[in-house]
Amino acid sequence: MQEALVEAVRGWPTDQPRDPKGWLVTVAWRKFLDATRADTARRRREDRVDEEPAPGPAPAVDDTLQLYFLCAHPSLTPSSAVALTLRAVGGLTTRQIAQAYLVPEATMASGVPPAGGWGSISRAKRTVSGVRFEQPGDVATVLRVLYLVFNEGYSGDVDLAAEAIRLTRQLAAAIDHPEVAGLLALMLLHHARRPARTAPNGSLVPLAEQDRGRWDTESIAEGVQILQAALARDRLGEFQAQAAIAALHADAPTAEETDWAQIVEWYDELAGLTDNPVVLLNRTVAVGEADGPRAGLTALAKLDDTSPSSRLRSSRGDPIPRHTAVAAYLHERDGDLATAARLYAEAAHKARNLAERDHLTRQAARLNARR
Structure with missing residues (x-):
């Protein structure tokens, strides 16, 4: 019934049913059936397992980042590769990906792209149908995927922020590029504020009202250090510019002492890059x-x-x-x-x-x- 009420909040403002009570009962029953079927299917899969793996330490190999590169296949446009990777590897739903692209969910699933040129998930699947994933894609596409995965984990429905930071650390260790460092710095600076973003009752706390004593100073210091080294290479990119804005927020002891004039200048730089x-x-x-x-x-x-x-x-x-x-x-x-x-x-x-x-x-x- 709670899930039915959530659906009502989403849909009723624009399309209220003629029989609200009947609608709620029907949707709640369908949600119950879906959950029951999913649980039954899970139990059947577990019952089919004949033997468990031998006890012992799991292998230390982590090929997640490699999967990100393989899904960023050269035959795909960068935007299509991002959508496919977010769905196949990042675990995001079509709705979450559509929100990131500012498009309707149905359009992201199978529709025709607008003039902006992003690619739908179904089109990406058709493009790589029958293709062997042996040739990795470019770093820029993988960075975009990691950035969107972090954003969903930072402010969305699921917690993927820590995983995005872990993978970006791996990428920064393997590739010496200022934008990779810029993205890692950006993630660390944003993630440092996470403990103060919600009140004890779960409500959101705006940046200006956050208790800055709860910010993770070690993550801020690391992020600023990484950013300064990246900016010193004089190859500015959008992730470095975003990280610079985040660093200015982190540097202000209080909201009133924020250097907004310099933040506007960085936004001007960022607007020229994206x-x-x-x-x-x-x-x-x-x-x-x-x-x-x-x-x-x-x-x-x-x-x-x-x-x-x-x-x-x-x-x-x-x-x-x-x-x-x-x-x-x-x-x-x-x-x-x-x-x-x-x-x-x-x-x-x-x-x-x-x-x-x-x-x-x-x-x-x-x-x-x-x-």
């Missing part, structure tokens, strides 16, 4: 902090083209995730509590997970109580 719309959105937040909320809203308005081709919109023409939440935050900083509360509530309906939805709902309730 066309990721999330970078542009995050830059508006930094502008709002450095130059005031009005400046942030002005920067957001310049990017917020109403056409479906806007860089701040998904393939369906919808605003990208966090767009509405950013607008709400800037309006609150500007003193427009009514607009901010409305936008927070709207952002809650678009949230990717329950923790984020709960946080945004609380923000809307907090502002409504002050009006």
Whole structure:
């Protein structure tokens, strides 16, 4: 029944059934049947095992990183290789991969790619059907996969962050490249803040409100050291730029002492290295902090083209995730509590997970109580 209620929260705002009670009973029953069948199948597989492996230490060989390279097959486009590897090796669901690409789940599964050129999972499978996975792909594709796996583990439904860091360490030990080092530094700096990201009740804690005494100072020091060595090679890439932004946050003793002006400069560098719309959105937040909320809203308005081709919109023409939440935050900083509360509530309906939805709902309730 809990899973049925979660499905209701996701679907009812746009498509409420005529018989809500009957819908809940039907969906709950189907969830129960799926779980029962899965458990039965698992037990049958266990019963078919005739003998257990001999006791003793397991071999120390770990070929996970090699699998990442093999799935990044040269016959695939980089984006298709990323999608396939995330599904086959990273263990992410099609829904999680679609969220990373800002596209509908059905489109990621089998649809036609938009002008951006990413590849669907089914198309990637067809491309490599019958191909022997003997030729490894390039490092850039593997880095992109590791980055997305870390992001899902850091803020998504499953815990993959530690595994992504482990594999990136292996890659950094094997390949001397500043972007590999930049990605490792970025992961360490973000992961260092993880203990402070949630309250004891499980709710999200924004960066400005986090207890910085709970940050992992050893990971921060290691990340900064790795980043400085990478930047010294003067071959700047997007992961190094992102790590530099994370390092500036980590370096500030308090949120008020954050060097937002320098963060804006790094976002400018990052925007020149990648066309990721999330970078542009995050830059508006930094502008709002450095130059005031009005400046942030002005920067957001310049990017917020109403056409479906806007860089701040998904393939369906919808605003990208966090767009509405950013607008709400800037309006609150500007003193427009009514607009901010409305936008927070709207952002809650678009949230990717329950923790984020709960946080945004609380923000809307907090502002409504002050009006």
